[in-house]
Amino acid sequence: MQTSFTPEQLADPHVAESEKILRRCVHCGFCTATCPTYVTLGNELDSPRGRIYLIKDMLENGRAADEEVVTHIDRCLSCLACVTTCPSGVDYMHLVDHARVHIEKTYRRPLMDRLIRDLLAAVLPYPARFRTAVVLAKLGRPFAPLLKRVSALRPLGAMLDLAPASIARPSDAATPGTRVPQAERRGRVAILSGCAQPVLDPGINEATLRLLSRLGIEVVVPEGEGCCGALVHHMGREEPALDFARRNVDVWIREIDNGGLDAIIITASGCGTTIEDYGHMLRLDPAYAEKAAKVSALARDITEYLSTLDLPKLEPKGLNVAYHSACSMQHGQKITLAPKNLLKAAGFTVRDPAEGHLCCGSAGTYNILQPEISAQLKARKVRNIEATKADVIATGNIGCITQIATGTAIPILHTVELLDWAYGGPEPQKLSVR
Numbered sequence: 001m002q003t004s005f006t007p008e009q010l011a012d013p014h015v016a017e018s019e020k021i022l023r024r025c026v027h028c029g030f031c032t033a034t035c036p037t038y039v040t041l042g043n044e045l046d047s048p049r050g051r052i053y054l055i056k057d058m059l060e061n062g063r064a065a066d067e068e069v070v071t072h073i074d075r076c077l078s079c080l081a082c083v084t085t086c087p088s089g090v091d092y093m094h095l096v097d098h099a100r101v102h103i104e105k106t107y108r109r110p111l112m113d114r115l116i117r118d119l120l121a122a123v124l125p126y127p128a129r130f131r132t133a134v135v136l137a138k139l140g141r142p143f144a145p146l147l148k149r150v151s152a153l154r155p156l157g158a159m160l161d162l163a164p165a166s167i168a169r170p171s172d173a174a175t176p177g178t179r180v181p182q183a184e185r186r187g188r189v190a191i192l193s194g195c196a197q198p199v200l201d202p203g204i205n206e207a208t209l210r211l212l213s214r215l216g217i218e219v220v221v222p223e224g225e226g227c228c229g230a231l232v233h234h235m236g237r238e239e240p241a242l243d244f245a246r247r248n249v250d251v252w253i254r255e256i257d258n259g260g261l262d263a264i265i266i267t268a269s270g271c272g273t274t275i276e277d278y279g280h281m282l283r284l285d286p287a288y289a290e291k292a293a294k295v296s297a298l299a300r301d302i303t304e305y306l307s308t309l310d311l312p313k314l315e316p317k318g319l320n321v322a323y324h325s326a327c328s329m330q331h332g333q334k335i336t337l338a339p340k341n342l343l344k345a346a347g348f349t350v351r352d353p354a355e356g357h358l359c360c361g362s363a364g365t366y367n368i369l370q371p372e373i374s375a376q377l378k379a380r381k382v383r384n385i386e387a388t389k390a391d392v393i394a395t396g397n398i399g400c401i402t403q404i405a406t407g408t409a410i411p412i413l414h415t416v417e418l419l420d421w422a423y424g425g426p427e428p429q430k431l432s433v434r
């Protein structure tokens with residue numbers, strides 16, 4: 001794609017990077033076929049190619065974002081299916097990240113939109129606040145249908161719908177400290193506790209700690225780590241996102257310096273994609289660029305790490321598992337085979353739902369901010385999963401677990417919960433209550 005940025009514009013490293021990305025696009029349109037919003041809405045401006053044109057036009061003309069750009073960029077899930085599909089290697093992720101920051105800096109959203117976004121940014125990344133919000137949301141649930149009748153309040157209705165019916169007890173899986181392994185020590189890793197996951201489903205990291213302990217891996221839950229920053233990053237809130245990243249980089253570098261780390265284990269693929277991008281996010285910060293790159297290089301999804309540990313092959317279990325690959329897993333981190341191979345080796349029969357490349361509509365806060373499109377994608381995803389006639393669904397991201405669980409009666413678990421059970425851990429509660 002031809003571009004015509006001025007030398008002054010290109011002096012801005014963010015613009016210079018976007019220009020390089022734009023120039024790789026050859027308008028072929030292959031990406032439209034796998035874009036969930038184009039497949040759902042059929043509008044070119046809701047396709048990757050359409051959005052690339054909108055972003056180019058906005059940046060090249062040095063214009064503030066307008067309502068049209070904001071509408072179509074807001075509808076993008078950042079699922080990155082287009083990145084997987086693109087034959088020219090267009091780095092859409094960093095282009096849309098730049099566009100979202102530009103929107104945040106130059107566009108004044110309607111009052112209710114601003115308030116809802118402020119609320120999400122102030123609550124979701126903080127486990128204590130999020131836990132309180134989940135308790136309150138449970139009480140407010142009966143009002144969800146009422147809120148959904150008013151267009152500007154629909155996100156609040158969607159939020160109440162997503163609140164779990166029961167709230168998990170607080171777990172010590174997120175308590176800082178070192179877990180000495182049960183078996184002879186053969187590795188040392190740090191684990192990300194995260195923000196929403198320990199509140200919504202602490203059983204995921206509990207299963208991870210048990211499994212790694214039996215495999216001889218020492219696990220550190222470092223003091224001071226927090227949200228990876230993805231939630232605010234996807235809202236275009238650059239500074240808070242970078243602050244979250246810097247805080248975690250400091251924490252993990254301290255652990256690397258103190259006892260060494262073989263990996264930083266992440267059990268939510270949405271967080272994994274962001275942490276693997278810390279090196280890029282902080283590349284212009286001389287105090288953090290090198291440290292952030294080091295942290296990104298050590299970040300591993302739990303299934304990626306377990307694949308290096310040669311787990312033994314087990315007898316078939318007679319349990320059919322539909323594997324839902326989160327977008328951040330398959331498109332963001334390009335991890336496609338490891339989770340399925342681990343499940344198969346552990347004795348599960350793995351089934352691939354049709355249209356596995358399409359997002360379930362969760363996408364961070366998307367299911368709150370774009371509830372209509374999200375609901376259509378969820379219904380499509382659930383149809384495809386239920387068609388596999390699976391006994392259980394496995395996936396690697398808490399966002400997908402929360403989203404899909406509200407659409408089907410099939411139990412949905414994190415892949416590591418099934419693996420922990422198969423290799424000697426307790427049966428996951430979601431299965432024992434079937």
Ligand code: SF4
Binds near residue numbers: 034036037038079082
């Ligand atoms: S990130 Fe996903 S929703 Fe956004 S343009 Fe690409 S394929 Fe479409």
Ligand code: SF4
Binds near residue numbers: 024026027086089
């Ligand atoms: S597939 Fe790649 S090169 Fe083709 S239109 Fe989409 S982004 Fe551009």
